[in-house]
Amino acid sequence: MVADNQTGTLTASTVNICEGFPYLTKEIQQQLNEDFFPVLNKFFIAINVVLSPITTCMNALILISIWKTVSLHSPSHTLLANLALSDLGIGLFVLPSFIVSKSFQISKNLDAVCFVGSLAESLFFVIAGVSFFTLTCIAVNQFLVLYFHLRYNSLINMKETKITLAFVWILNIGLGVLRFKGHSINMFCSVAIVVVATCLLVTSVCYLKILKIIARHRKQINLALKITYQMQDTLSFPKYKRSVNTMLLIWLLYLVCYTPLLCLLLYVGATAERKSSKNIPIVGTCIVTMTMAGSCLNPVVYCLRIAELRCTVIKTAREILRLKP
Numbered sequence: 001m002v003a004d005n006q007t008g009t010l011t012a013s014t015v016n017i018c019e020g021f022p023y024l025t026k027e028i029q030q031q032l033n034e035d036f037f038p039v040l041n042k043f044f045i046a047i048n049v050v051l052s053p054i055t056t057c058m059n060a061l062i063l064i065s066i067w068k069t070v071s072l073h074s075p076s077h078t079l080l081a082n083l084a085l086s087d088l089g090i091g092l093f094v095l096p097s098f099i100v101s102k103s104f105q106i107s108k109n110l111d112a113v114c115f116v117g118s119l120a121e122s123l124f125f126v127i128a129g130v131s132f133f134t135l136t137c138i139a140v141n142q143f144l145v146l147y148f149h150l151r152y153n154s155l156i157n158m159k160e161t162k163i164t165l166a167f168v169w170i171l172n173i174g175l176g177v178l179r180f181k182g183h184s185i186n187m188f189c190s191v192a193i194v195v196v197a198t199c200l201l202v203t204s205v206c207y208l209k210i211l212k213i214i215a216r217h218r219k220q221i222n223l224a225l226k227i228t229y230q231m232q233d234t235l236s237f238p239k240y241k242r243s244v245n246t247m248l249l250i251w252l253l254y255l256v257c258y259t260p261l262l263c264l265l266l267y268v269g270a271t272a273e274r275k276s277s278k279n280i281p282i283v284g285t286c287i288v289t290m291t292m293a294g295s296c297l298n299p300v301v302y303c304l305r306i307a308e309l310r311c312t313v314i315k316t317a318r319e320i321l322r323l324k325p
Contacts, residue, residue, distance in 0.1 A: 040282065041102040044289050048095045048102075051296055055091030058299040059084045061320075065312040072312065075161040076145075076243070079138045080302065080309075082165045083250075086130040087295035094124045095292060102285075118180055124288065126176035128258070129195065133168040135254060136199040138247050139206040146213055189265045196262055203251060210244055246305035250298060257294035260287045 062084040066072045097120035104112040145152050179188050264287050303310040 038106050040285065041106050044285055045099050045102050047289060048099050048292070051293060052091050052095035052099070055095065055292075055296040056088060057091075058296065059088035059091060061313055061317060062299050062302060062309070063088065064320075065309065065316040068316060069312045072309070073158065075156050075158060076138075076141060077309075078158060078161050078165070079134055079141060082168075083131060083134045083138070084299065084302075086127045086134060087298050089123075089127040089130075090292050090295040094120060094127060097123060098288070098292075122176045122180035124292075125179060125192065126172045128261075128291070129172035129175065129192075130168055131254065132196060132199045132258075133172070134165070135247075135251055136203050137164060137168070139203040139251070142244055142247060143206040143210055146210060189268055192265055193262070196258075196265075207244075207248060207251070214241055214244065242305070246301070249305065250301055253294055253297060253301065257291045261291050 063081055066077055066081045066084075097116060101113060101116040101120045104110075104116055141156070144156060148155055175188075175191065264284060303313055
């Protein structure tokens with residue numbers, strides 16, 4: 001079958017891709033082009049054209065700063081760097097593919113919409129999955145620092161951290177490839193929901209335990225108890241507390257950005273294969289744009305909350321721009 005952009009005919013290969021993406025089918029796209037969606041697409045293209053370079057530059061600056069600073073080569077900062085790497089992927093790959101997909105929708109190139117749209121969605125879910133797994137790893141790492149005290153450095157090292165992160169990337173890329181090939185949307189949504197729910201549960205348990213210990217520490221101080229912590233030789237408790245608060249803030253930011261997406265996944269998984277609705281692309285476009293905007297905000301949170309990283313980022317930016325200190 002040959003593609004015809006004027007009539008909206010799809011090639012056989014594109015039809016196969018679209019079967020796994022019910023809301024990218026010819027019928028849905030034609031309905032959308034008859035409504036206000038082209039105007040909405042232009043609006044979101046404009047937003048993402050601005051977000052893409054900002055997200056890319058800010059997260060690249062975070063990565064370069066951590067890479068160049070030996071004192072930041074620790075498991076904790078490596079996890080933070082991986083979070084910045086996933087956000088860099090949003091700015092470098094997902095946002096541009098999203099822009100291209102919306103441009104094809106405006107030009108009514110339905111053949112290209114299916115291919116680029118499915119690619120953009122698959123890339124987005126790969127990187128979103130990496131972000132969620134990394135945030136979970138950060139929460140577990142924060143708890144292990146508190147739980148193992150002096151034994152932490154001997155148990156958790158850079159090699160194990162890198163292996164864990166490599167596994168996270170391989171797992172999510174594998175799931176993304178399966179999604180791009182058009183496997184059952186119900187199955188994919190079910191897997192995504194289970195993964196997100198598991199990450200939420202593990203992260204919540206870790207932070208609840210951490211906050212409980214910090215609350216006990218504060219209570220002991222208020223009672224003027226002179227207690228010596230075994231951990232004081234390995235970390236500063238006030239500094240650790242600030243680090244936990246920073247990661248909690250980032251976690252809450254992710255929850256705000258990703259909760260609407262989780263609700264959309266639940267809806268799509270329950271209804272997409274029984275009926276296709278033009279409301280899914282409209283709502284999905286709004287939600288995905290809001291979600292990806294979080295990748296632009298994260299570096300700001302890092303710099304505002306982590307003094308050592310902030311100083312390093314400023315120094316790196318001056319070196320890149322060749323400004324005098």
